[in-house]
Amino acid sequence: MARAAGVVVVGASIAGLTVVEELRSKGFGGPITLLESEDTAGYSRPLLSKGVLAGEGDPSTALLPAPEDLGVDVLRGTSARGLDLDRNLVELDGDALPFDKLVVATGARALTLHDLGANDDCVPEVVLRTMDDAVRLRDLLGSARTVLVVGGGVLGMEVASAASSKGLAVTVVDRGAPMARTGGAFLSRMVSACARERGVQLVSAPEGARLVERDSRPAVVAGGHLLEADVVVTAVGCRPNVEWLARTGLSLSPGVVVDNRCRVREHIAAAGDVVSVEGSRRQPHWSTALDQARVAADVLLYGDDASPYINRPYFWTDQFGLSVKFAGRPTSDDPELVDGSQDTLSGLWRWTDAGHPHAAVAINRRIPIARLLHTAGHS
Known part of the structure; x- marks a missing residue:
């Protein structure tokens, strides 16, 4: 495969696509190749359970912007089979793709009961991931x-x-x-x-x-x-797609281990559900993927001058008439009500420790993410 080496991004979900957008917006004009194992266009995973499954939107409403519009070479239906760190090659089926810099954004797949040893008869399992x-x-x-x-x-x-x-x-x-x-x-x-x-x-x-x-x-x-x-x-969780990196010697548990700038090695970064920052627990959330992708793009461009990744745990969910936006990590005690009413199931609550906030939740309440994060002590 005669291709110019440049930036190769393995994985075209929100993390991989955001890396590409960030590189282009910050002036990187070199070649970018985006690999995606699925044949379909990229899509927003949160919308699968929040809209598509409920029948509130056609699957096309979950599609992400086309990276081809940014002058990116997109290889769909193409899976990375291995990584040669000595020669800077992403190994494909019977071929290889050279790179100067690499982003690992291969995400995760649904964990199954069979994976957990709770389906010995290998009964086919229905999951929701793609x-x-x-x-x-x-x-x-x-x-x-x-x-x-x-x-x-x-x-x-x-x-x-x-x-x-x-x-x-x-x-x-x-x-x-x-x-x-x-x-x-x-x-x-x-x-x-x-x-x-x-x-x-x-x-x-x-x-x-x-x-x-x-x-x-x-x-x-x-x-x-x-x-x-x-x-x-x-629906018992997800497991990172790291098998293609098994022969690299990279640290892969509990995911691809990166430093505080989402860097695996000097010319390799990673972002999204596949990532474990400095060996800590993975954070497979949409907002985490976005934040890590921006840092990953910066570290490829600026190295140590890139700002470090700041972990701001955040997720949102709509279920059973509750619209929930959550930031931080709660403790077992009950939070204090900041605004609203528990009787009407509409308000803003905050968890504190010795007067210092560490988590917040907004329920059935419109609130900017910045205010929620500030309430949770993560601004």
Whole structure:
């Protein structure tokens, strides 16, 4: 493959696309090649569960701007198979792509119960990660009466909410309380109450859930009970796509480990769901991918003069009549009400420690992200 070396970005989701946009906006005029394993145009993953699945928008509404408009060579349906660090080559099927600088933005894929050793019979699992997943699940919900979701995190509860809004009988199984790991006990109680009001059954299974097959259909064993439904959805997290880097000697656990400027090596950066900053827990959120991508582009252009990455945990979700915007990391205690009313489920709450804020949540309240982050002590 006769291509000029330049910047190669592996992965064309929001992290990879933002790197490309940042490089061009800051004057980089050299060649950029963007690799994407999927054949489709890039799309916004949050909109899959927040709009496409619920039927509120056509899949085309989730598409991202075309990077070709920025003079980028886009190779769709092309997967990186390996990385030769000595020769600066991204290895493809039977070919190789040279680079001067590289961005790893290969994201993550859905974690399954089989991955967790809880599906020994390899029953096919329904997940929600890609556009194809969203369209398939939307179609399945259209012909179902009952739905069972394994996993009570943000994605699992959004799936449950979408199914409930279609009039389906919904059950959610989780090791703990829904949304507790992400939003703490306060948000978990609020979401759980709203879910139950809409007829959703919440099943606690501290020992976990196991996927089995009954009468040629998937079912779940949890808490000693067999739970059956027309559609069973696995929503238990994601795992980083790092296998193509296995022979590089790079640190890949719990994701591609980068420094505080999203740098893997002097000429290699990484951003998005695949990244672990200085070995800490991955933060697979949209806002994190954007922030890391901007830093990754800067470090390729400016090296040590680039500003370091600042972790500002933030996510948003719409479920069961609640519009939630969350910043920071909550503790187990209840937050203080800053503005609004808990009785009307509309307000702004803040968690503090010794008078210092460290998390905030806005529920059914329009609020700029900057104000939410400031309230959470992350401005």
